[in-house]
Amino acid sequence: MVAQNTEKMPWVEKYRPRFTKDMAFPTAKVGRQKVDLIEDLKKFVISFFKEKQKLNDVNRKIRTYNRTHEEKDYQEEKTLPLDKAAVLLEGPPGIGKTTIAYALANDLNMDIIETNASDTRTKGALESKLRETTKSRGIMDFIVQSKKKLILIDEIDGLYGVTDRGAVPTILSLIENTQFPIIMCSNDYKQNLQSLYNKIKKYEVNPLPDEEVLKITRKIIFKEKISGISEKELNLIIEKNEGDLRGVINDLQGISQGSLNKNTKELILNLNRDSTEEIFSLIKNLFQNVNTLKEARNLTNKSDVDYNFLYKWINENLTSYIRLNSEIVNAYENLSLADEIFGRIRKNQYWSLLPYFYDLFAGGVVLSRKHRPPDESFHRIMFPRFTSTGFFSLSVIERVVVEKIQKKYKVSEIEAVQDFIPFLKLLSGTSRKQLKELSDWFEFDANEKKLLK
Amino acid sequence: MLSESPIWRIKYLPKTLNEICGRNDIKERLKDLINDRNFPHLLFVGSKGIGKTTIADLFSKEFLGRFYDANSKLVYANVPLTNEETKQARSEAYVSTNKIGSLAGKKNTTPAFIRVKIKPFVQLKVLGDVPFKILIVKEFDSLGSNQQAFRRLMEIYGTNCRMILITTKVSKIIDPIMSRCQVFLISQIDFQSFEELISTIAEKEALKIDKETIRALYEITTGKLSNAIDLLQICSISGNDIDVDKLYENFSNSKNDMIKSLLIMCFKGDFRKARELSRKIQSSYKFTSQEMFQIMLNELAKLPFSTYSRIKLINLLAEADFRAIDGRDTDIQISNLLAKICQFSEVL
Numbered sequence: 180m181v182a183q184n185t186e187k188m189p190w191v192e193k194y195r196p197r198f199t200k201d202m203a204f205p206t207a208k209v210g211r212q213k214v215d216l217i218e219d220l221k222k223f224v225i226s227f228f229k230e231k232q233k234l235n236d237v238n239r240k241i242r243t244y245n246r247t248h249e250e251k252d253y254q255e256e257k258t259l260p261l262d263k264a265a266v267l268l269e270g271p272p273g274i275g276k277t278t279i280a281y282a283l284a285n286d287l288n289m290d291i292i293e294t295n296a297s298d299t300r301t302k303g304a305l306e307s308k309l310r311e312t313t314k315s316r317g318i319m320d321f322i323v324q325s326k327k328k329l330i331l332i333d334e335i336d337g338l339y340g341v342t343d344r345g346a347v348p349t350i351l352s353l354i355e356n357t358q359f360p361i362i363m364c365s366n367d368y369k370q371n372l373q374s375l376y377n378k379i380k381k382y383e384v385n386p387l388p389d390e391e392v393l394k395i396t397r398k399i400i401f402k403e404k405i406s407g408i409s410e411k412e413l414n415l416i417i418e419k420n421e422g423d424l425r426g427v428i429n430d431l432q433g434i435s436q437g438s439l440n441k442n443t444k445e446l447i448l449n450l451n452r453d454s455t456e457e458i459f460s461l462i463k464n465l466f467q468n469v470n471t472l473k474e475a476r477n478l479t480n481k482s483d484v485d486y487n488f489l490y491k492w493i494n495e496n497l498t499s500y501i502r503l504n505s506e507i508v509n510a511y512e513n514l515s516l517a518d519e520i521f522g523r524i525r526k527n528q529y530w531s532l533l534p535y536f537y538d539l540f541a542g543g544v545v546l547s548r549k550h551r552p553p554d555e556s557f558h559r560i561m562f563p564r565f566t567s568t569g570f571f572s573l574s575v576i577e578r579v580v581v582e583k584i585q586k587k588y589k590v591s592e593i594e595a596v597q598d599f600i601p602f603l604k605l606l607s608g609t610s611r612k613q614l615k616e617l618s619d620w621f622e623f624d625a626n627e628k629k630l631l632k
Numbered sequence: 633m634l635s636e637s638p639i640w641r642i643k644y645l646p647k648t649l650n651e652i653c654g655r656n657d658i659k660e661r662l663k664d665l666i667n668d669r670n671f672p673h674l675l676f677v678g679s680k681g682i683g684k685t686t687i688a689d690l691f692s693k694e695f696l697g698r699f700y701d702a703n704s705k706l707v708y709a710n711v712p713l714t715n716e717e718t719k720q721a722r723s724e725a726y727v728s729t730n731k732i733g734s735l736a737g738k739k740n741t742t743p744a745f746i747r748v749k750i751k752p753f754v755q756l757k758v759l760g761d762v763p764f765k766i767l768i769v770k771e772f773d774s775l776g777s778n779q780q781a782f783r784r785l786m787e788i789y790g791t792n793c794r795m796i797l798i799t800t801k802v803s804k805i806i807d808p809i810m811s812r813c814q815v816f817l818i819s820q821i822d823f824q825s826f827e828e829l830i831s832t833i834a835e836k837e838a839l840k841i842d843k844e845t846i847r848a849l850y851e852i853t854t855g856k857l858s859n860a861i862d863l864l865q866i867c868s869i870s871g872n873d874i875d876v877d878k879l880y881e882n883f884s885n886s887k888n889d890m891i892k893s894l895l896i897m898c899f900k901g902d903f904r905k906a907r908e909l910s911r912k913i914q915s916s917y918k919f920t921s922q923e924m925f926q927i928m929l930n931e932l933a934k935l936p937f938s939t940y941s942r943i944k945l946i947n948l949l950a951e952a953d954f955r956a957i958d959g960r961d962t963d964i965q966i967s968n969l970l971a972k973i974c975q976f977s978e979v980l
Contacts, residue, residue, distance in 0.1 A: 494964050498904055507903055508975045515955055515968035522958040573918070588642050589689060591708040591770060597917050598681075601886040602862050606639070609869045616638040 190432045191425050194399055199282040202275065207268075207382045216268075216382060220283055220362070223266055224329065227259075227360040234259055258355050261378040265354045265361035267335070270384030273425030276364040280331045283362075287327070292359075295333035332363045335372065347375060354379070386422025393417060396427055408434065458484050459560045462492055465545050466500040475542035488563070490517060490540040495563040497544060506548050513543030580630055583621050600630075607631045641861045644833055649690050652683070653857075654825025658816060662691050669763055671695075673786055674796045675772075675810065678818030681856040685770060687818065688796045692766040699760035705753045705767050709745075710774035717748045746781045754789040765793040772797040773804035783808045820855040823847070833861065834874075841874045848876045852883050887917050891927045895935065898973040899980075906970045911963065921962040925953040925969075941980060948972045 196202045199217050207216040238256045245253050268276045284291045332350065351374065354361055363379075365372070396413065399405075408431075416434075420426035461482050469475045479489070494514060501510055517539035520532050573581060573592065581595045590599055607614040618628050637643045646652045649659055665671040676684045685706075693700045713721065721744035729737040740747065750767070758765055772779070786795060786809075797813060799805060827846050834841045841864075853859040866882045867874050890913050897906040913919065919927075932945055952969035959965045 490964075491961065494961065494967070498907070504901060504903055504971070504974050504978060508971045511964070511968040511971045515952075515959065515964050518959040518961050518964045519955045522960045525960065526958065587637065588639075588645075589685060589706065592711050593708075593918070597887060597919075601917075603639075605866060605884075605886070606869075609866075613638070613869070620638050 190399065190403075190428050194395075194428065195278055196282055197285050199279070199286050202278065202282055207270075207384045209380065209382055214382070216384065217279065217283070219382070220266070220279065221286070223263075224283065224287060224289075224360045227263060228327065230259060230263055231358065259357075261351075261354050262380045264357050265363060265379045267363045267365060267376070267379055267381045268384050269365050269367075269381055271386055271421070271423065272366055273420070273423035274384055274386050275424060276384055277331070277333055280329065280362045280364070284329045287329075289327045289329045291329050291331055293331045293333060328359045330357065330359050330361045332361060335363045335365045335375075347372060351375065351378070387424055388422070389417055392420075392422065392424055392427055395424065396431060399428065399431065405431075458482075458489070458492060461489075462496055462560050463558075465493070465541060466496070469542070469545050472538065472542040472546065475545060476538065479537055479541045486537070486540075490514065490521070491563040492560075493540060493544055495561045496558070499558040499561070500545075501548050503548075509547035510544045513539045513547065517543065576627060576630060580621075580623065580627050583623065583627070587621060604631050640833065640837070640865045641858045644829075644861060646686065646690060649687075649694055652687060652690065653829040654821045655687075655818070658687070658818065661816075662687075666691070666695050671794060671814070673790070673794055673813045675805070675813035675815045676796060676798045676818055677802045677815060678800070679820070680800050681858055682818055682820060683857065684798045684818050685768070688768050688798060692768065692796065696762050696766060699762050702759040703762055703765040705765075706770065707749050707767065708770045709778075710771040713744060713748060718744065721748050743778045743781055745775070745778055746785070750782075750785065754785060754793040758792065764791065766796060767793055768796045768798065770798045772799040772809075773801045779806050779809055783812070786812050821857060823850055823855075826850050826855060826857070826860070829857070830860065830864070833864065837868060837872075839864070839868055839872050839874055845874055845876050845879065848879055852879060887913075887919075888927055888931060890917075891924070892931045892935075894970075895928065895931055895973070898970050899977040901974050901977050903971055903974045906974065907967055910966050910970060914962070914966070921956040921965055922953065924966065925949055925956070941976075944976065945973065948976065 199221075202217070207214055207219075209219075234257055241254045241256055268279070270276060281291060283289075335350075350363075363375075393413070396417065400408065400413075412434075416427055416430045420430070461478065461484060465475065465478055469478065479486070482489070484492075497510055497514070498507065501507055517536050520536045520539070523529055524532050524536065573596070577596065580600070581592050584590065584595055584599065588599075603617060607617050614628065614631065617623075617631070623631070649662060652659060674688075676688055678684045689706070692704050696703050724747065725740050725744075727733075727736055727738055727740065742751070750769075753765070753767060756765075769775075775782070782795075795813075797805075797809070802815075827843065827850075830841065830846050830849065833839075849860050849863065853863060863879065863883055864874070867878050870878070890909075894906060894909050894913060897909060910924075914924070929946065929949055932942065932949070937945070948969060952965055952972075955968070956962060956965040
């Protein structure tokens with residue numbers, strides 16, 4: 180497998196370390212304590228087999244006892260505590276969680292059985308794949324002395340409600356009865372896995388430090404004989420991937436493979452860099468540098484910013500970039516349609532409408548300006564401070580005022596705000612004496628009086 | 633503490649049923665109910681600001697006597713739950729399996745509003761020597777589908793608690809509720825009683841006001857007493873003589889005026905300023921987009937336009953309103969309308 184066709188292999192696979200000694204050592208935490216991840220895992224695997232051996236002996240005795248006794252005297256077979264049978268590795272993608280499991284298996288000369296998000300993991304599917312190997316050893320194992328096995332349940336946070344129904348209880352019972360140690364990997368905390376988290380040991384794997392990533396990348400650059408990547412570009416790639424070694428290697432391959440010309444290389448660097456740029460520069464780029472729909476799409480697709488917020492930012496900053504009334508009309512026509520579409524998507528789950536939403540709120544708005552080249556002058560980017568939810572809500576000070584009014588006069592909040600407080604403002608505006616009388620009567624303090632002015 | 637409110641509309645609020653001016657037939661019926669010590673669920677229908685709540689409140693006060701505080705509650709159906717109440721509702725939504733009883737491990741399917749605001753009150757027993765408690769629900773129509781939940785509530789807890797439902801839109805009340813209630817139509821106050829009341833107020837505040845001016849006041853405020861008294865108070869600040877000119881001078885329906893100036897700003901073509909103003913209006917009056925469009929429609933009808941442009945403007949308004957139903961951000965939808973009006977004004 181190793182020797183064949185290394186040219187065509189993705190570098191990620193080509194340079195995947197096969198033993199733990201080749202690895203960039205990731206650090207990990209259990210709770211708040213730092214641990215040596217690889218040592219800990221090794222200990223875990225070895226101690227698992229020891230404990231299991233003991234347990235099997237005990238269980239065998241229980242079974243023979245049960246066979247010779249009546250049903251009411253049966254003793255229950257013992258099981259291993261869950262935290263000794265399985266561990267969970269949690270951390271951002273691309274830092275080597277899966278690789279550790281494979282390297283560990285290689286170190287200890289074990290086979291690995293893997294299931295990941297690409298498999299359907301319903302109860303039945305999981306059982307048929309793993310039960311055989313966990314509950315008891317197969318028939319073949321008595322004839323051929325087989326390797327020990329390590330079970331890897333990868334991407335466990337990818338268990339989805341409907342398609343992977345019943346997966347969590349199955350995994351739990353699997354851990355209870357397993358004959359082999361289990362390692363699970365996950366990216367984020369998931370609510371529906373809570374029952375799992377409570378019972379097993381969780382390692383939080385930290386992202387790799389940049390120096391470590393740099394070392395490995397240098398090695399690859401040397402081996403692949405890459406030239407033409409400057410130190411600056413290398414740092415850029417590493418910085419934007421934030422410890423994601425896999426991402427770095429992929430980017431490296433993308434940039435340096437011969438067929439790409441210089442422009443494309445620039446494109447990869449630029450586009451990726453935008454993904455970590457802040458919303459400020461995203462807005463600025465959208466309004467000032469975008470000339471085609473494709474560019475607008477690229478920007479929004481690559482950005483990390485939640486589209487929920489993004490289109491509100493666009494609403495807020497639209498008028499500082501687009502000045503002509505006729506252009507504003509077009510921009511708002513598109514933005515309001517986008518808003519309506521978004522509302523329908525959220526209300527009725529029409530997710531197929533999402534592409535229109537993206538195109539309308541980004542490209543539709545910024546390209547409604549006809550005169551080119553775009554306005555290069557500096558504009559301060561505004562935070563969307565005005566949020567209108569469509570629901571009736573009062574600020575803290577307004578609420579206090581309304582409550583004080585309600586003590587004296589039975590009036591609903593809406594009436595108070597729309598009808599009564601405007602009258603109070605009018606009245607207190609006529610003279611200081613009136614204001615004083617009013618605030619004495621309602622017992623307003625200085626801060627609340629300001630609302631009446 | 634001041635004994636009398638500086639605000640006239642509070643100062644001259646009736647304190648007993650008898651003090652309510654006009655509406656003698658309704659007063660008679662309510663008094664009969666009080667004498668019988670019994671009444672069915674009531675539904676008060678009438679337009680805004682006409683005094684439905686005041687009547688309901690005074691009625692329950694006289695019915696319950698000194699047990700009024702413990703046995704009555706006023707609920708605003710259109711005020712959403714506060715954060716704490718939502719939290720409370722969420723925590724009560726699921727009955728833990730650790731608890732004993734047939735509900736253990738079950739989900740509570742009652743709407744949160746009913747569960748938090750209505751049920752605790754109607755379930756509690758009557759305190760003191762009164763036949764039942766009284767629950768007043770204002771703006772009942774805004775409950776929407778939650779009205780259905782009231783059907784059973786009114787039957788199950790009816791013996792313990794009677795309800796007075798108050799609404800402005802009778803067409804929005806579902807039939808099952810109507811059939812469970814005795815309906816009271818509360819109409820606009822007649823001019824005679826209006827005149828009487830205003831004259832007594834004028835006498836007490838030493839104002840000079842003639843019958844013609846009172847007639848004008850009645851027309852300006854469309855018979856709404858609270859607005860009329862407000863207007864009277866504003867006028868009185870600049871002197872005790874009150875005439876028709878002064879009334880018109882001081883009369884301002886502030887929210888409509890704001891919207892009118894917003895429209896005028898749009899016709900001048902300044903979109904940025906118009907948007908600032910619209911945000912100011914939204915944040916100070918807490919309008920929903922629907923309310924805002926409604927007032928705009930009314931104001932458009934008053935502005936001098938040709939038929940063609942008026943219809944064109946209504947078309948723009950209708951489309952914006954239509955979009956806002958599904959849209960999530962009112963500000964975007966309103967800005968869209970403002971931008972379109974700005975552009976339209978350039979064509980004019």
